[in-house]
Amino acid sequence: MSTEQTPGALAGVRVIEAGQLLAGPFAGQLMGDLGADVVKVEPPGVGDPMRQWGREKPHGHSLWWPIVARNKRSVTLDLRRPEGQELFLRLVEHADVVVENFRPGTLERWNLGYERLKERNPGIVLVRVSGYGQTGPYSERAGYGSIGEAMGGLRYITGEPDRPPSRTGLSIGDSLAATHATVGTLAALLHRERTGEGQVVDSAIYEAVLAMTESLVTEWDVAGYQRERTGPILPNVAPSNVYPTADGHTVLIAANQDTVFKRLAAAMGEAELADRPEYATHGTRGANQAELDERIAVWTAKHDAEALLVLLHEAGVPAGRIFRAADMLEDPHYAAREAVVRVPDPTFGSLAMPNVVPRLSGTPGSIRWTGPTLGQHNDEVYGDLLGLPVDERAALAEAGVI
Template sequence: MPTDSSASAGPLADLRVVEMAQLIAGPFCGQLLGDFGAEVIKLEPPGTGDPMRQWGREKPHGRSLWWPIIARNKKSVTCDLRTPEGQDLARRLVDQADIVVENLRPGTLERWGLGFDRLRETNPGLVMVRVTGFGQTGPYAPRAGYGSIGEAMGGLRHVTGDPGSPPSRTGISLGDSLAGLFAALGALAAVNGRRRTGRGQVVDSAIYEAVLAMMESLLPEWEVAGYQRERTGPVLPNVAPSNVYPAKDGEMVLIAANQDTVFKRLAAVMDHPELSTDDRYATHAARGHNMAELDELISGWTASFGVEELLARLHDGGVPAGRIYTARDMFADPHFAAREAIIRLVHPELGELPMHNVFPRLGETPGTVRALGPLLGEHNTEIYGDLLGLGEKERAALAECGVI
């Protein structure tokens, strides 16, 4: 296992991860572990690599802008897991690892002789993280599962969008990312459990369950109260005021003043303190019942100010409010800059490349972005040569027959 446990290397610097995953859900788990210092060795098919190397709408110089982020802090080795030789290399790597991350369809690794029961024979402390659409068990386990399907099955799609439109997506791969996030949490929980038991275990992260975990009180609302959540656009039913309101210059501002004390502040900022004692708006329930009327009243007030003056008044009055940011807004915002929420690394072809920093922030052993997504097979010599001890001729022979 890696031995660099210094604070500068990150709190997970003593962990080695073998990533047998591609696309988003599994690799996002690997990204999170790598962000906090784990050595992440990513196995990729020779010649093609992870499809994420090609994904993304914009490709300056023919390069994905997504790959440098999701593969940051990782080491790339090529390995054809469909061959006996590749499977042997993978087993040798796993023997020296703490965690394996994979997101293949259930049963695939078992067919290749890389199932958990086989791998734990020589590495009893191994933690195997398995990220799939529907989990490792149950009638749907064999199905192909993508993030969008998990979002639909987990309930997110049904409640996303405007009431008069079909279910919408959020604009990011939220289901995949949630599954990867829960996978990383499970991996660290299993590693901590290993400290007590000496044994590893399987972490089963299903996309639909990761989404379901975010659905608040949706289930008891239906069974206990007979209420089914629906799409509500920018508002939450019976929670007011919490909406997007217009400014005079055409910009939109989100105001969230649904708590009684905060609504009192908003009423004062609006120079109508009597609203907070009006029976129609004095309580949370009353404001929810009269949501449309209240939103119209607030919109009339906000539309009389430019966005800067409006926000200044709201912030000075202690009312939660803000613009709906785009990337341009993030780059220009002094708070992002002060907290270094956006960092920049130099890519050999793309030049200076901005991306989000490592979150959450640890006070003593923070995570870091040490390297951008690697070239395909960039670390073959380091991993196969230095770590596994394969000589140059042996590596050349494996490359010649397409194994690496």
């Protein structure tokens, strides 16, 4: 991969990121990937706790930080002090977007609420990511991604039916809220281009999760149907499951559409299955889901995984392995599309990480550098952007403001 700086679709947009941990910083990562100049504001001395997360022996450095802070410039600033608040407002004068994910009311306590920001920059877009949103009876509660996943309905339907609710192995609630926050930011910037007006983007974790739950609420409201935990399947969607192979692997097969099931039945050597009343339609296959899955599992268990996948792909049946990190690094499709890229890093030499998504044909995003050291860009931002002289910067640093 080339690390040559690419302008990107958001080139010329400056984002001040005042959040920490994941939801706010992931929104900043998405915007930085697409070319925005993201200036990350961190507390002096300690910085974002994400600098400490994901540490693995023997190197003792975070492997998460280089990704979530990539393409960002780091400055230190104490927002609890009046001098720091004034400096932040000066940064806002030069910005298009402010991203924050503090508990609602925190910016207001620091005299940095939207109305104050708007006084300095009428076109500013303030992006606020929180557990419960900026209003409502729960708004001031502490809200982590896991709580939002539970309240938004995802936790209840995740896992095996005979066990307590599970979780995905990722901070999916934070990431969903950040993704929705980014969509809202782009919409707000388009509105500002048309009208000159800024606004507030309010992205709540539980609502971002809720938005992913399809017709879950409507099913209960209309039919009294409660979705439950169903493990690797979706009820009444068949066949779509993981199936065993002769060499001890599993293969995921998704052939629930009528035409695709016909192709699967032919590949199994049982073309007549597609015409049998209990399997002929989506509804009847769903009604006989367990029996059909057992029949398919008997067939897949006679084949090694690779041979089975070749057979299914040739038949036009969607199927695949369940990938782990090692599979991603070795897969030819990943390699051809550069879905995972190696990026130079001053600590590790180079790091493999997910590439920028989505892909834009005319103004592609890029990974220009990995996560910076704490305050690495203080002189660049406070000196070049704000014009603070060297002695003033030194005095602010001595006082612990930056």
